Ligand SMILES: Cc1cc2nc3c(=O)[nH]c(=O)nc-3n(C[C@H](O)[C@H](O)[C@H](O)COP(=O)(O)O)c2cc1C
């Protein structure tokens with residue numbers, strides 16, 4: 001018998017380790033030989049821990065599994081109370097276009113043989129035979145834009161580094177993933193680490209960089225463990241070596257270190273303060289050398305682009321948002337998890353059709369798109385198609401494609417206050433509008449909460465000051481959640497007054 | 502003389518083990534905290550000397566990052582996610598109950614040294630919130646029953 005039990009953090013947080021141990025124990029008790037493979041997650045978090053049993057027809061799913069459900073796996077599988085059928089046939093799986101996440105949840109994350117058997121290393125093998133400018137051209141042609149938030153074209157960034165002359169260049173993978181509602185980087189690193197390694201190796205060939213770093217946030221112990229093991233395995237197998245090698249580095253709990261220049265300072269062992277640009281990191285990045293800084297998903301999307309060609313990837317999508325995007329549907333939502341799909345679904349389709357509405361069963365009130373620096377969208381904007389420009393046109397952003405669904409019990413004034421508080425806690429301290437403005441923002445919103453509506457113009461002014469006077473998007477974009485809450489949910493800012501009186 | 506304090510040998514080993522790394526300070530600080538549960542004040546001059554930095558610079562780095570502790574934590578560390586997705590699932594109410602049960606606020610340790618309570622902003626478990634981390638173990642759909650894990 002071969003049984004898959006995810007090692008993914010979400011599955012583990014819901015009891016996967018205990019279920020895996022119970023399966024081993026039960027098998028031993030019954031004298032049955034069972035091979036337990038710890039895979040990544042399929043992304044259906046409401047079914048986690050999702051156990052899969054290999055059968056002649058395919059992989060049969062059982063979830064959410066508890067220890068008490070384990071004995072039943074050794075009996076009649078069809079009548080198991082947690083049976084969900086063939087995993088690949090579930091609507092959640094069939095509706096997706098899994099390019100970047102094709103292998104996540106499918107393979108043993110630390111088996112290089114499994115990786116190869118599922119199409120791994122084909123992109124790198126093709127890249128090895130190409131000249132650097134050809135690789136850069138292919139990535140540019142694919143239309144891939146940075147998935148870390150800013151949406152900058154990946155190929156153009158690579159071109160700058162590729163053409164820079166230096167004795168040493170670097171590839172730095174940004175795995176700081178600090179945004180609430182995002183976990184795509186984590187799932188990819190835990191479920192298919194070799195894809196990221198392959199993407200970074202291709203980036204190295206394209207730019208002439210021979211050394212890479214993955215900066216992973218310390219809040220991700222499982223991802224750190226899997227990536228460290230994968231790097232060792234890749235090195236032993238010669239995938240990494242003199243041509244390109246890499247190290248895993250661990251952050252230290254500062255949100256701002258996701259900002260690329262702050263990350264580089266942190267990697268150098270300094271305080272994670274933001275650097276002024278120029279100089280661009282592409283020209284003077286890590287230790288002053290030309291450096292590609294890319295998000296995990298940007299880099300992990302490169303192998304499939306190289307393997308199947310730029311045109312194949314580019315064919316998916318909408319407008320200037322090409323390819324696929326791993327949506328992370330989170331918060332108060334019935335079917336939460338990761339759903340990779342071509343750009344272009346509307347927000348309403350994502351929240352209601354894929355997510356199934358709220359977990360509480362109450363009406364959806366607002367959805368924050370793009371993490372703590374993203375805008376709150378009301379239901380009246382649910383026709384907005386998922387794309388960089390499309391969300392920008394509605395005074396929002398897609399960021400790293402995380403969505404926080406909230407039901408009608410949420411108090412938008414409190415969410416606006418939280419955005420300011422978060423900015424105050426996480427500010428790197430370099431600019432006054434961010435460092436001091438956010439503290440003033442909390443105070444001003446507290447005045448509003450006490451019923452002082454005269455504070456509304458003040459908060460608007462303050463947001464303008466932060467927008468214009470901040471060096472990076474922490475101070476500069478905190479106004480998005482604040483102003484969207486105020487604009488779309490003005491009643492919450494007035495109701496507070498009535499409550500106070 | 503500079504290097505003679507109870508931890509100096511272990512710190513010297515850690516410094517030695519990180520020689521040759523580019524940008525070694527964060528890995529060194531993580532290793533020291535792993536070894537001692539905090540970054541002892543006495544380590545600062547030793548690190549500064551090894552990396553040819555000023556003590557003020559090393560201090561500046563330690564104090565910048567939320568992870569590094571100046572003093573040991575309680576026997577258990579309970580981190581509760583305070584970020585938006587977990588808030589939509591009632592994280593604030595859970596945190597209030599836990600604070601009340603422990604009689605402490607964020608960043609505090611119970612008087613018996615049993616539990617340190619810390620906020621965390623996202624553990625990447627945003628589709629099964631509220632989430633928590635107990636001594637490094639992840640917990641999804643957390644409620645106040647998580648306190649049973651830090652009872653001793
Ligand atoms: C406050 C702040 C936090 C950020 N956090 C992240 C992060 O966690 N991960 C990430 O990839 N990019 C983050 N970014 C964006 C990076 O600065 C940068 O644009 C990105 O790493 C570039 O990679 P990409 O082009 O592949 O997206 C953040 C930016 C800001 C201003």
Ligand code: SF4
Pocket residue numbers: 256274426427428429430431432434435470471472473474475476
């Ligand atoms: S906006 Fe805030 S976080 Fe960004 S550089 Fe300025 S002070 Fe630092």
Ligand code: FES
Pocket residue numbers: 179180181182582583584585586587588622623624625626627630631632
């Ligand atoms: S918001 Fe709590 S785990 Fe992400």
